[in-house]
Amino acid sequence: MDLRDLKxxxxxxxxxxFGRSARAMHVSPSTLSRQIQRxxxxxxxxxxxxxxxxxxxxxxxxxxxxxxQQTLLQxxxxxxxxxxxxxxxxxxxxxxxxxxxxxxxxxxxxxxxxAEHPQVxxxxxxxxxxxAVEKVHSGDxxxxxxxxxxxxxxxxxxMPLGLIPLVLIAPAxxxxxxxxxxxxxxxxxxxxxxxxxxxxxxxxxxLWFRRQRIPNPxxxxxxxxxxxxxxxxxxxxxxxxxxxVVLENSPEPVRxxxxxxxxxxxxxxxxxGICVQKKRLGEPLISAFWxxx
Numbered sequence: 001m002d003l004r005d006l007k008x009x010x011x012x013x014x015x016x017x018f019g020r021s022a023r024a025m026h027v028s029p030s031t032l033s034r035q036i037q038r039x040x041x042x043x044x045x046x047x048x049x050x051x052x053x054x055x056x057x058x059x060x061x062x063x064x065x066x067x068x069q070q071t072l073l074q075x076x077x078x079x080x081x082x083x084x085x086x087x088x089x090x091x092x093x094x095x096x097x098x099x100x101x102x103x104x105x106x107x108x109x110x111x112x113x114x115a116e117h118p119q120v121x122x123x124x125x126x127x128x129x130x131x132a133v134e135k136v137h138s139g140d141x142x143x144x145x146x147x148x149x150x151x152x153x154x155x156x157x158x159m160p161l162g163l164i165p166l167v168l169i170a171p172a173x174x175x176x177x178x179x180x181x182x183x184x185x186x187x188x189x190x191x192x193x194x195x196x197x198x199x200x201x202x203x204x205x206x207l208w209f210r211r212q213r214i215p216n217p218x219x220x221x222x223x224x225x226x227x228x229x230x231x232x233x234x235x236x237x238x239x240x241x242x243x244x245v246v247l248e249n250s251p252e253p254v255r256x257x258x259x260x261x262x263x264x265x266x267x268x269x270x271x272x273g274i275c276v277q278k279k280r281l282g283e284p285l286i287s288a289f290w291x292x293x
Contacts, residue, residue: 001042003075004108005035006068009047012036013065016055019252026103028249039064075115090119093285096141098129099227103249105145105161105272112292120285128225130199136275142286147200148271157278159293163269166204167244168261175236181261188212192220192238194229200270201226205241208267234258241267 012021012032022029040047045060057065097106102124110122125141132146137153145161152158170181180191189212196202209217220238223229226246233240234257247255274293280286 001039003072004111005039006072007111008032008035009039010065010068010072012048012055013057013061013068016057018055026107028103029252030248031104088119089117089284089288090121091285092121092123093289094123094125094140094142095144096125096127096132096135097145098132098225099126100243100246100249101129101145101272102126104245109274109292113289116292117285117288120288128197128199130196130202130224133275136277139277142280143274143276143289146273146275148273149200150203152275155277155279156275157281158273158275159290160271160273161293162272164243164245164272165269166201166241166267167247168239168241169230169233169247169258170239170261171233171236172257172259173234173236177236177238178259181239188217189214190218192218194220194232194238194240195222196226196229196242197222197224201241201243204267204270208241230254230258243270 008021008025008027011025012018015021015024018029018032022032025032027035036047043060043064046058047061047064049056049058095106106124113120114122125135129145129147132141132144133149133153133156135141136144136146137156146158147164148158148160171178177191180186193205195205209215218238221232223232226242227250229240229242230247230250231254232238234254239261247258247260274290276286276290281290
């Protein structure tokens with residue numbers, strides 16, 4: 001278990017509400033459930049009793065709550081002592097990432113960085129992940145979370161965070177698009193698609209079209225970024241191939257209105273990571289952030 005898991009557990013132990021804790025801790029309810037399950041696997045006991053209306057701590061959960069409170073307090077005291085005995089960094093660090101990455105990948109990194117360097121001011125800008133490498137290359141951002149492009153500029157260093165699979169989604173509500181997409185053998189060439197304008201996901205989608213021998217796909221719309229694509233699919237406008245982390249971190253009312261299609265040839269995942277200009281890795285703030293990765 002790590003400190004992030006303990007913080008999530010403590011918040012849930014106080015709120016007794018998965019949705020409220022997920023929103024407050026900037027994770028999806030499914031992510032919160034998985035992390036609590038991981039804690040329960042670690043300790044070998046159920047931590048919460050759950051039904052349709054209530055969430056309550058078990059006896060094991062109460063013991064872990066006391067342990068988590070003491071552990072986090074001791075960690076804060078340790079960090080305070082270390083900060084007093086060592087140099088403290090200050091200044092401004094400009095980060096860029098997509099809205100989804102701000103929920104899914106950035107919080108644990110910032111938790112570690114802020115614990116060591118509380119006086120550093122974080123400036124976070126969100127937008128289309130496809131623009132992330134260019135933001136760093138142009139100097140508009142110090143660091144950015146980005147999908148690794150096929151050709152990485154020689155001046156850019158890239159630290160991998162993980163692989164991001166793509167999933168094919170369709171509307172869950174009864175409509176013509178759902179009927180077409182859920183046939184035993186769908187004719188993908190006749191179903192409208194909603195596509196990202198650019199980026200690693202778009203390149204994999206174009207490759208998928210070629211493998212499916214679809215030279216002229218029906219394109220309902222192209223969208224900057226991925227978050228709005230889920231909403232358009234939910235409204236019945238078309239289907240979409242998009243990173244699974246985007247769907248996972250979409251608002252629950254939107255997620256409930258889409259379905260994942262299973263009978264689809266798999267698409268290769270892309271690598272997500274943090275990028276920075278190589279020449280700036282010696283700067284104290286950037287070096288300190290990079291070391292957290």
